[in-house]
Amino acid sequence: MLTKGKTNIIGITGGIGAGKSTVLDYISRNYNCVVIFSDDVANxxxxxxxxxxxxxVAFLGEGILGDDGEIDKAKMASAIFNDENKLKTVNNILHPAVxxxxxxxxxxxxxxxxxDFVFVEAALLIENGYDxxxxxxxYVYASEDARRQRLKDSRGYSDEKITDIFGKQLDDETFRKHCEFVIDNSGDLSLAAGQIDKKIGDWRV
Structure with a gap:
């Protein structure tokens, strides 16, 4: 529950292609808040x-380093490609640190x-116990058709790849079960913005 007179912590989640970044860009421009993207933190x-x-580096070796001594994303991805055990170990290093x-x-x-707010965006918000x-x-919701079209337009994904990704993420029912507020971002951003403005406006009254 949101409370006046303190910094409220809000977790933002939703499936790929739902438009979480677009929604948070609107929020960051219109409200007194800090926005944390878990992917940015992971980097x-x-x-x-x-x-x-x-x-x-201790686990994967110095072969994952670039010329500047920093971890090279492509080299690291190559080092764990098609190796479930290595991927699991890397996730066990990264997730707690994030x-x-x-x-x-x-x-x-x-x-x-x-x-007034700290917004935390993370794909695994529910799984990692952010409640x-x-x-x-x-929960930033968008219809499956809208999400598919966005992923085709923005990333060039095939239907097969999109279906595979969707199958690995939480379903709509689970998102709704764990989240107090649902933002329908299936259409134009102005519609989502109206829902956000009403939610925060009601809190301010």
Whole structure:
């Protein structure tokens, strides 16, 4: 539940192609908030000087490093390609490190009390137990047809690849079960924006 007079923590989740980044771009431009993208955090914690860097290099070897000494994404992907055990170990290194990094940002923002909201975007929000961290979870929904078309237009994915990705993600029923608020982003952004404005407007009253 959202509470006045404090920094509210909101988790944003939804399937691929639902438009989470578009929705959060609108929110960041219109509200006093901090937005954290888990993918950005995952990239940051792989940099030299962070614990995940040392663990990944120790596990996969220096062959994953680029000329600058930083982890090269393509080389790392190649090192774990088609190896489920290596992928599992890498995820076991990255996921806890990402969560710790995000929780530290959240705690810092709570102490500073400078923003009304901290929005955390993560594909595995529900799986990683963010319902215990966030005040509310918000689900960005879009119809399957809308998501398919977006993925074809923006990424050039085939129907077969899209179906495979959809099959590995949580279904609509599970998202709705765990989230307090649903944003329908099947159409134009203005429709989603109206839902967000009403939700936050009701909170402010």
């Amino acid at each position: 940051d914690i792989k940099k030299k000087g962070y614990p995940a860097y040392d663990e990944l 969560n710790t990094f995000i929780i530290n940002i959240i705690e810092s923002e709570k102490e500073k009390q400078e923003h 215990r961290i966030a005040d509310e979870l918000w």
